[in-house]
Amino acid sequence: MKTIFLTGGGTAGHVSLNLAIIPELEQRGYAIHYVGQAGGIEEELMQGYYPHIPFHSISTGKLRRYFSLQNAKDPFKVLAGVAQSIALIRKHKADAIFSKGGFVSVPLALAAKLTNRPLIIHESDMSPGLANKIASKFANTILTVFESTAKHFPGKGVVVGPLIRPELFKGSAEKARTQLGFSNNLPILLVMGGSQGSAKINQLIRETRSELLSDFQLIHLAGKGHIHGDEGAHPGYRIFEFVTDELPDYLAASDYIISRAGSNAIFEFLALKKPMYLIPLSKKVSRGDQVENAHYFASKGFAVTTEEDMLTTTDFMEAIHQMVRDRKQMIQSQTDAQQPPLPQQFVDLLEMHWQK
Numbered sequence: 001m002k003t004i005f006l007t008g009g010g011t012a013g014h015v016s017l018n019l020a021i022i023p024e025l026e027q028r029g030y031a032i033h034y035v036g037q038a039g040g041i042e043e044e045l046m047q048g049y050y051p052h053i054p055f056h057s058i059s060t061g062k063l064r065r066y067f068s069l070q071n072a073k074d075p076f077k078v079l080a081g082v083a084q085s086i087a088l089i090r091k092h093k094a095d096a097i098f099s100k101g102g103f104v105s106v107p108l109a110l111a112a113k114l115t116n117r118p119l120i121i122h123e124s125d126m127s128p129g130l131a132n133k134i135a136s137k138f139a140n141t142i143l144t145v146f147e148s149t150a151k152h153f154p155g156k157g158v159v160v161g162p163l164i165r166p167e168l169f170k171g172s173a174e175k176a177r178t179q180l181g182f183s184n185n186l187p188i189l190l191v192m193g194g195s196q197g198s199a200k201i202n203q204l205i206r207e208t209r210s211e212l213l214s215d216f217q218l219i220h221l222a223g224k225g226h227i228h229g230d231e232g233a234h235p236g237y238r239i240f241e242f243v244t245d246e247l248p249d250y251l252a253a254s255d256y257i258i259s260r261a262g263s264n265a266i267f268e269f270l271a272l273k274k275p276m277y278l279i280p281l282s283k284k285v286s287r288g289d290q291v292e293n294a295h296y297f298a299s300k301g302f303a304v305t306t307e308e309d310m311l312t313t314t315d316f317m318e319a320i321h322q323m324v325r326d327r328k329q330m331i332q333s334q335t336d337a338q339q340p341p342l343p344q345q346f347v348d349l350l351e352m353h354w355q356k
């Protein structure tokens with residue numbers, strides 16, 4: 001039996017794809033181990049979805065882009081993580097490593113190189129993240145979602161497209177309506193501020209909620225720690241920090257989406273053919289990957305987008321009206337788009353590149 005180490009964490013966007021391929025890997029008889037950070041979202045999601053898979057925590061640095069005294073300690077934390085990773089690879093006789101990115105993946109990537117194990121990386125965004133840029137030096141292959149990303153990895157980049165968790169296609173709209181106490185009279189608008197929630201989007205929803213509730217029923221995924229008091233009091237409004245098992249049903253019931261532009265989430269909405277309004281995380285606080293993702297989606301006719309800087313409630317409401325007006329065309333463009341690969345095809349590709 002082959003043993004495979006999966007890694008990726010920090011945000012749910014660096015875990016989703018691993019969750020999607022685990023059933024296929026298990027069916028092919030792999031022994032799977034997950035390497036992440038203790039207390040990270042990766043540990044929480046793995047415990048929730050796959051509690052039988054051993055989770056190993058390692059030490060890692062944060063790879064901050066800003067000055068902090070913590071930066072001086074980080075190289076030592078990464079080195080400790082490399083030593084732990086080498087020990088884990090040897091102890092469990094890992095044959096190959098698959099990394100979905102995030103800073104926790106860097107020590108394991110370096111350990112893969114030092115122990116001569118094949119390493120495959122996946123990059124979801126148009127421009128690669130810092131962790132993947134570093135880890136790519138030790139990788140055999142970097143699988144990308146966007147075609148233009150492969151050029152960042154000469155000789156190693158391979159376009160694979162987005163992978164969607166199969167359970168997202170199995171939701172029941174009726175189940176969601178019953179559970180949420182929603183009627184069939186008004187469309188449902190789902191709001192997702194990325195896996196961690198978005199203070200900006202939450203604020204816009206709070207400011208426009210009474211207006212929105214005359215046209216929509218709202219499912220608001222606000223993020224951990226972003227719910228204040230008794231916000232769920234209105235019968236057409238339900239707020240949650242983060243949902244897991246219910247997400248397929250909530251997505252099936254949704255007629256429209258407002259979201260950040262994280263790669264996993266927007267490709268899920270595309271695969272489910274949901275008209276969407278994207279407000280990407282600003283370039284001021286990120287490398288601008290979400291701005292690129294959102295512009296790409298708008299250019300393909302899959303989404304309406306506005307940037308968050310200077311966004312007023314009037315602009316916000318206007319963009320929502322535009323999404324409603326463009327609904328039919330958006331669904332048509334989404335229907336014409338290339339279908340995402342299946343987990344079987346993705347794992348075939350992984351196996352092919354491990355052998356290289």
Ligand SMILES: CC(=O)N[C@H]1[C@@H](OP(=O)(O)OP(=O)(O)OC[C@H]2O[C@@H](n3ccc(=O)[nH]c3=O)[C@H](O)[C@@H]2O)O[C@H](CO)[C@@H](O)[C@@H]1O
Nearest residue numbers: 011012013016124194195196221242243262263264265290
């Ligand atoms: C702040 C930050 O660094 N964001 C990055 C992070 O986003 P983030 O972690 O938000 O990831 P994505 O938006 O790509 O994916 C979010 C995932 O969480 C799931 N979900 C969300 C809410 C919920 O209640 N339940 C649930 O299961 C979604 O279905 C999706 O699978 O990784 C993405 C992929 O590399 C990047 O594009 C983003 O720029």
